[in-house]
Amino acid sequence: MSTLEIKDLSVSVNDKPILSNLSLTVNSGEIHALMGPNGNGKSTLLSTIMGDPDYTVTHGSIMLDGKDVLSMSVDQRSKAGIFLAMQYPIEIPGVTNSDFLKEAINARRESPIRLFEFYRLMEGAIHDLKMKPDLAHRFLNQGFSGGEKKRNEIVQMKLLKPSIAMLDETDSGLDVDALKLVADAILDLHQTAPMGMLVVSHYKRFYDYLHPSHVHVLINGSIILSGEKDLIERIDSEGYDWIYRQYGIDPSNNGKTSSGLLGTCATKGAFNGNL
């Protein structure tokens, strides 16, 4: 049983404030959906929890089961059970998936995993995500398609078995079949070892598979609205305009007025009136 507790978190990038006084608690077994227009801080929140050096915490705290996450290095956070399936997984030439994963698994073990055991686990994960069998011997993310990269993140997640799992638009770039595959793999892992999950997606379809227990809307660096699944339904059909109006938010205040991009990744037609 794990609890991730974010309190009054403010974060800047290059002295530009992105998150302000954000608070959120995620417990094992819970799936939190994080929604909101682009450029409002969803990825920032996830990256900050993971420890991305580009983000500077200016205020607040992040605790994992009472331990101060902000004082941990990135690898310590990983070993403590935090995992981030990244929006843009990095390519590492010359390093095979299997060498990398073996080292990542061994990083959290007293004694190194036996090779036989490792390959059994890896082959299982590759099979579950219907990746090509040569994945183990390919270089980490190098030359992978967008969808392969995203699936490979979930292969890693399955093998590393985090207690807190964060998915940053893992579903974008996946075709319809792959989306279901990835969702099933996540749910399978979640059922055997319940995680606390923080999921960023623009797709109702992905959330339909995952059945989030909590839904939050992040605008201008703060969670301004939380609810349950019906919130996803409403955003999917109506967009964010009603939230702006209801909470008196001027969307042009958002430094990055990139909400025009939304139409490309949200349900078609939902934003026609807003742009």
Add this chain to the structure above:
Amino acid sequence: MSNNQHVYDGADHYKYGFSDGNISVFNTGIGLNDDVVKTISSLKHEPKWMLDYRLKSLHHFINRPLPSFGPKLDDIDFDGFTYFNRAADKESANWDDVPEKIKNTFDTLGIPQAERDFLAGVTTQYDSEAVYHNMLDEVKEKGVIFLDTDSALKQYPELFQKYFGTLVPYTDNKFAALNGAVWSGGSFIYVPKGVTLEKPLQSYFRINSANMGQFERTLIIVDDDAHVHYVEGCTAPIYSKESLHAAVVEIFVGKHASCRYSTIQNWSDNIVNLVTKRASVDAYGSMEWIDGNIGSAINMKYPACILKGEHANGYCVSIAVASRKQKQDAGAKMIHLAPYTTSTIISKSVARLGGETNYRGYVSHGPHADHARSKVECDTLILDDISRSDTIPTNISTNQTSTIEHEATVSKISEDQIYYLMSRGLTRDQATQMIIMGFIEPFTKELPMEYAVELNQLLKLDMSGSVG
């Protein structure tokens, strides 16, 4: 006296930096002159032509200026070295006869193990002469000659004289001249026509005595349609004063023949390594240099292929890792003399902790090298702000139909890559090592597996705690 006193405090950072004390049976004393050369030749009971060759080489060495390029060598005191050192009274044919101290050293290096596991033959050089030599019967049955070079001169004088010094004459450069004067030991390989050796032949070289120059001479002749892989490993103990290593390697690759020569040079960081390696390749033949440079204080090494027959192919993949106080000046030379010859150079350099690594390469397409093709790729990874690297390529084409491609990159380790690996639980050091190992993967993938594993461990040892 015990040489262990000279082992400096950092010795435990260097895996093979042990010394087994002074066990020398005979040496020529410090310094170099006609008498030293005559003594070496006489002790070896050499024919007169070899003594003459040595003396001509010596005189050329004395008169020849230092190279006009590369790292500064002015500080080397050539009169401060011992040029010949005989460790054992005679070569031992049986491992059991090898003196205990030497055996312990080799045991630590794991040679008998390696031999059992995958080697077709082992010849090991301890200081100046081979002390242990063995070959599998299979290799003998195929008519392959694999000897230390001194024995080869005695047993196969005609074959020896036909090739010796013809590809790297003593007039080639100052250090080839030095080697010509005082050479001792090395490997001699002859692979007869049509013979293919499936397993690599291997030799270990080791400098044991302080201020001891080592000048091995290797001669490999691969006759037409024959194929061989030779693996040379180098490790040396650490001493407080610099040691000199100036080897010469000559390889003759016949028609439709192939030779692969794999080395990981891991001299301790007080050794000056000045090596001339050259192969001539006949029509449809292929020469591959797999050349790793991790150790030594100063390293100058540019394996060369002279592609003299049509469709001959030259390949050199190398790495150079330069750390604190190290200068790696390495590269490759491809000299195309015939039509349709092809060559590839892949060079990977890593500079860190103030080390300096330079790629120095030479590709020439002569007037007869119609339709020749060359590809040069050199990539450098610089790990900090105090290390440096230069790329000094020379590409010359003197005909209209040949092509030379050249690509070079210099980069730092990407923080995005480090972050990604750390987010999966690797420490910063582990992540850095993994990225470096990935960077040099085009080299490691060419190595026999045991070597790849050892290289991996050597670099890990070397890198640990070094990257902030």
